[in-house]
Amino acid sequence: MKHRGRHRRQKRGRALRGALAGTALALTAAATIVSASQAVSSDNPGALKSVTSAAQLANFQLTEDQASKSSLDRLATSMGGTVGVSTVLDHTNRTMRNTAECAPTEAEALPVAPTATRAYCWDDADSTSQRWLPQSVTTSGDADEDGRWGANRVILSGWTHNDAKPDEPEVSRGLARVAVIDANDLSSMTYRWVLLVVPTEDGSDYRGLASSVSGMVWYQDKLLVTASPTDTDHKSLYVYDMNRIQRASVDSPAVGKVSGGWSAHGYGYVMPAVASYSLTGGTCDPAADDHTPCFGSLSLDRTSTPDSLVASESFPAGADQRSRLWRYSFSGAGDRSGLLAADPLGRVNAVEAYSTKATGIQGVLSYRSAGDEKADWYVGHTPGAKDRHGTLWRLDADNAKAALCGPDDESRHCWGTRAESLSYWEATGEVWSLTERAADKQNGWRGPAIPERVLYAVPLSEITGSLR
Template sequence: MKHRGRHRRQRRGRALRGVLAGTALALTAAATIVSVSQAVSSDNPGPLKSVTSAAELKDFQLKEHLVAKASLDRLATSMGGTVGVSSVLEHTNRTMRNAAGCASTEAEALPVAPAATRAYCWDDADAASQRWLPQSVTTSGDADEDGHWGANRVILSGWTHNDAKPGEPEVSRGLARVAVIDANDLSRLTYRWVLLVVPTEDGSDYRKLSSSISGMVWYQDKLLVTASATDSDHRSLYVYDMNRIQRASVDSPAVGRVPGGWSAHGYGYVMPAVASYSLTGGACDPTADDLTPCFGSLSLDRSSTPDSLVASEWFPAGADQRSRLWRYSFSGAADRSGLLAANVLGRVNAVEAYSTKATGIQGVLSHRSAGEEKADWYVGHAPGAKDRHGTLWRLDSEGAKAARCGSDDESRRCWGEHAESLSYWEGTGEVWSLTERAADERSGWHGEAIPERVLYAVPLSSITGSLR
C-alpha cells in the first residue's frame, strides 16, 4: 500500500531464452485458473495526447547535482573502501522460491493473461513482511546490451519501508533497500539486501534515502531511483554508482556513523548516492493540483536514439486528472556514464511528453518495434480494491488496447494483482514485473499477512499478441 495524495504519487543473457521449468509452468497455469469473472473492464483511456508547448515541457526540466568525488572518496576510505556487485553476489544470504514452492495466494497474484513464463517468490520472511513493500525492478539487461554486468546476470528489486504500518519505530521510517539478485542460475535465485543512503556534503556521514523507490533503472554503472515529495533536499531522482557499494561494520538499527564504525540498520552493505536531480520549477506537491510532476514509475528505453529514461506520474484509479508520460535522453559523453543528458548549466530537458486518461499507473514502458516510426507506450493500471487483477494497456496516438483474458469488453483485468513497475530485458524479449501485497484479510497491516508477492517475466511478444 502506497502513501498517496490526491494529485501524484512518489514512486522498475542468452541463457534466459530457455523455457521455464515444468514446476514454474504449473504455477502460471494455476494463475490462469483465477475466475475470469474477476476480469471486469476498466475505462478505455483512449489515445495519447502529445505535450508540445515549450511552457508545458519546461514543467519536466531537471537540475543536476553531483556529489563531489572528494566527498565520496572520503566516505569510502572511512568505511574501508568500496566493493562491486560481484562481491554482493558472492555473499548472498537469501534464496527465492521457485514456482513449486510458491503459495497459492502468490500464484493467484500472477497475470491471468498473458501467462508468466518465469515466476519466483521471495524468502519466507520477506514474502510475509508487512514492514516492507516491493516497488520496482530493473536488470542487467538494462545495464548493458549483452545482459550481463561483468560475468553476471543480475536482477535488482527496490523495496520501501511501509510507513503505514502502525507502531513502526522512527528509525525505520522512510528506509529504502535493494535486493541484489543472482540470476546466473535461473533454477536457483539468491539475493542480498543493500541499503540506499545519501551522503553528507563533506562525506563525513550518511542518512537514509527516505523514498518509496517506486521507479528504478540500472543504466551502465548507475542506478537511478525516484525520490519522495518529502525529501529534505527537494530532489526528484537520486543516482547511485554500482561500483560504490560499501560495507557496514556495526550491526544496529541506526543509519550512519555510530560508535565503533558504520551502521546500515542491520544490513551488511550500503550504497551512497553520487548525484541527484531536482525539478527546476520547485518540488512537487502530491496534495496540490498543479503542473509540477511527481515521479512515479521509471524504465529504460533502448529502442530510442539515444537511450532514454521514461517516467510516469500516478493518480488514483478513476481520477479526473490526466496522467503524464515523458522521457529524458541519457548522456553519450564518456565521462558521464549513466547520467542524463544535461546542458552546460546542468539542466536536463524532457525530449518528449504525453498526457493520458489512464490512471492508477503503477508501471511504464516505452518501446519502438523495428520498422515503426514511433514507440508504443505500455502502462500497468492497478485497481484500488483487494484481490483484483490490474490492466496492462498499450497506448499510442491512435488509441489504447489492453491485454485480454477473454473475448469481450469485460476481460481487461488480466495483469498481475497490484503489480508494480515494468522493465524490458531487450536481449531476451521479456517484460519483468512484481506484485506488492502482503496485507491481512482486510487489506490492513494488523492481522496475519497473506503473501501475494511474486517476481515474474512475460514475453513482450505474448503481451502484444493478447492485445485487443
Template sequence: MTSRGRHRRRKKGRVLRGALSGTALALTAAATIISTSQAAGSDNPGPLTSITSSSEVNKLQLHENLVNETTLDTLQSGMGGNVGVDTVLDSANHPMRNKADCDATESAALPVEPAATRAYCWDDGDAKTQKWLPQSVTTSGDADNDGKWGDDRVILAGWTHNDDKAGEPADDKGLARVAVIDANDPDNLTYRWVLLVAPVSGGQDFEAVRSRLGGMVWYQDKLIVTAKNGADHDSALYVFDMNRILQADVDSPEVGKVDGGWSARGYQYVMPAIGSYSLTGGACDASNDNGVPCFGSISLDRTSTPDSLVANEWFSSGGTEPARVWRYDFSTASDRAGLLGSDARDNVNADDAYETKAVGLQGVLSHKPSGASEADWYTGYDPGSRDRHGTLWRQSEGTAKAAKCGSGVAYACWGRHTESLSYWQETGELWTLTESAANPERVLYAVPLSAVAASVE
C-alpha cells in the first residue's frame, strides 16, 4: 500500500508511562586508523547465531497500545488543526553546511573508507551544544518507495537531551526533538525542530515525551522511535503520525496548555504520540543478553517480505556481552498503515532473531541483495573513545566481514561515534550521523551501499 495519496503537500493544516490504556495517557515517560588487534570491536565477531528457542524469542515480544482517536482529535482540534510536513519545511530556519564548509574536526569524523559521497554539518549552535545529542536518522526514502513525502525529499534526525550534562533543568531531562530537514536541494539543506510530546487528559493537554531516540523508522505515515531503553518502564517504542504535526502559539518555557494557548518550551511545532509498543516481558535488562532486551537502535528493511522493522540491543564497547538483532514484520492491512503486524491480542512477535558477538553496536541494518538467499546484516561498532573510528561489519549466518581501509588489514574505517543506520532504497545510499560534540565532530553523511559492499569484498 502506498501512502502518497494521503500526504500530498498542503499549504495549511491538516503518550506514555509504560503501556497506554484507553484514553488514559501518561508519560514518566583523515583520521587515525587502527588494526583489528587494537580494539575488541574490531575483532572478528564471526557469523550470526540464529535464536530458535521459543522462550528466548518470546523475550522480544511487544504489545501494541494505541491512543484513542477521540483523544487525538480533541488535541488536534484544540490546537487549530494539523500542520503538514511541507509547512514545517517551508518554515525551516536552520541551514546545514555542505561538506566543503565543515570544520576540520567535523570532516575528520567521516569514514576513512568507503568515502562519504554526501556530508553535511549542523548550524553552529547545534554543532557545538552539549545540551543535545544526535542519535538517529530516517528519511522519506523509508516512508515511500519513490523516496518522497508528497513532492518533498526529507531527512529526519532524532536528537535527545544530554542528561549527563551538569546543571541542566530537571524539566529538560529526557526531552526528544526531531530535525525535519528539507533535502530537495542537495546543495542547500535546511531544517526546523519539532518537539515530541504525548497527549494527556483526554487530549485537553500534552506533555513532553522522554525518549532516547537511539533509532527511528519513518514508514508510510508513521514515525516509530526507540523509547528510553525500557529501563525504567516497559515501553520499547513510541509511535507518531506524520499527518499529526501541531503548532504551538505561545513562546514560553512551559510544555502543554498555558494561559493564552499552547506552549512547547520555545519550539513552534510538536508531534503527539499516537501509541507505543511495550515489552510483554516487563522492563528490559541492559546488563546481559539473557533477559528482556533494551532497544539500542532500529531501521527499516524493504527487501524482506513483508517490509520489516529491524532492531538491536546495545552493550558497552568495552565489554564482551553478545548482542541480539531481530526484526518485526510491518502490517499489510489497509487500515494499519505504518504499524507493526499484531495478532488478535495486539501482540507483535519477533522474526529472524540472531545473536552477534559484535559489541558496542550503535546501529543495525538488514538488506537482502537481489538474488541472494539470505539478508546481510550490517552492524556498526563504536569504540567509545575519542579520535577513534568505528567498524562496520557485514554478517550473516555463514560469515562476518568488515569494510576495510584500502588494501591493508585495518578495519576501523567507519565514522567516529556513528549512530543509527538508514538505507534510502531509491538512491542506494546508506545514511547515518555522528554524535560527539567534542571539537565538534557532528556530521550527517551518506555512503552508497554498493561502495560498502565493494569495500567489504
C-alpha cells in the first residue's frame, strides 16, 4: 500500500514544480494567428444551465457490474500471473520525440495561445499510423495526489483503432490500446503498448474492448475508460485494475486464447476489465435525442468533495443535439478503491449535471479554485472544417470565455488542431492534452499520412490568463 503522508506529498510537489519549471521547453513553432473571419459564433457553448429535474438527472444513472475475483484470478493464473505498471516501464520499447525532433506539421498542431510549455511527438511508427487514433490522456497525477505511482511518474494515452480506414482486417476492428509512458525523465520519455480486453464471465478467455476510448481517467489503482454505443455488452464505462496487467505469450494478430498460449494482437501485455458501468435507462443512441447520454470525454476533479469523475457528451460540430456535462462521486470505502460511489443495489447517481449550447466538445475539465463556491468547467471545441485550430472555453453559470490568440473576441481558434481529452496534473499545475490526426491531403485515410499528433502540457494559470 502506498504511503500517503501529507508532508511527503507537499515536499515532493514543491520539488517537482521547481524541476518542471526549470526544464520547460521553449516552443518556437506555432500556427499563424487565426483571423477574425474564420470565427464561427455558433461554437460558443454559452453559460452552464443546471439540470435540476429528478427525471432528467435519472438519465445519468449507472449500474455497476463487477467481475468475480475467482474468474479474474483464473485468467491471471492461466496467463502466468499479473504484473504492475513498473514492469511495463522496465520494458518500454518506443521513444517519444522532443519538440526539436517533431515535424513542422506536428509543431503547427500545437496551441497558438496559450503556448505549450512541454510538447512531445510519438515514435515514427505511431506518428504516421492511420490504423490508430490517439484520443485520451490521464496521468499518475490523477492516480495519486503526489503525482506518482509508486516511485514513477507516468502518462497514459488511449488510442482507438481507426475503423474508418479502408481494407483493415476484421480482427483489428474496434480494438483499443494504452500507451504506458515513462515520464520520470521529461527530456527522454519512452513507452510501451498495453491492449485493453474484456474477459469472459468464467475467466477462460478474453476479447478486445471493441470501443472507442475517447475518455480515460486513472484514479487510485483503477483505470476508467469510455465504451462506444456499439459495445456488444451495452456498457458505458469499463474499469481496469492497474495491478492486473498480464503478459501475452503468443505473437499473432488474434486476441485471446490461441494454440500455444495467449495472444494480444501482437502486443506483449493486456489488461482485462474488472468491472463496468451501464446506463440504467439503456444504451445511448448518438443519432437520437432521447436524453440518454453518450459518454465522450472524461477527467478527474480533485477539487470536489469527494473526488469526482466528470464527463461530457460528444456530438459532431454542427449537430442538432447539444452536449451536457455531469459528474459522479468516487467512493470513499476502503474496499472500493477507484470505483464510483454506489448504493447497495449498485446504482450510481450523478451528483450534478449541466446543459450547454455546444457541439463538437472533445475534452472536459472541472476545477474549483480555493475560496470559490462553484467549479469552473473547461471544454475543448473542435471545429468542423479541416486545418483549423480548436477553441478552449471556460464555462460557469454566468457566461463562457475563450482562450484568445488575438486582440478581439473573434480570434478564439487557438487550441490544438483536433485536440482531444484534457487532464489536470495537480502537482505541476499543468493541463495535458493531445491531438489526433495523421490523415492524408484529402483528410482521408488512403494517401500518405500528414503527421499532426502531439502530446502537450499548458499551465492552467496560462489558460486562465488568456481567457476573455
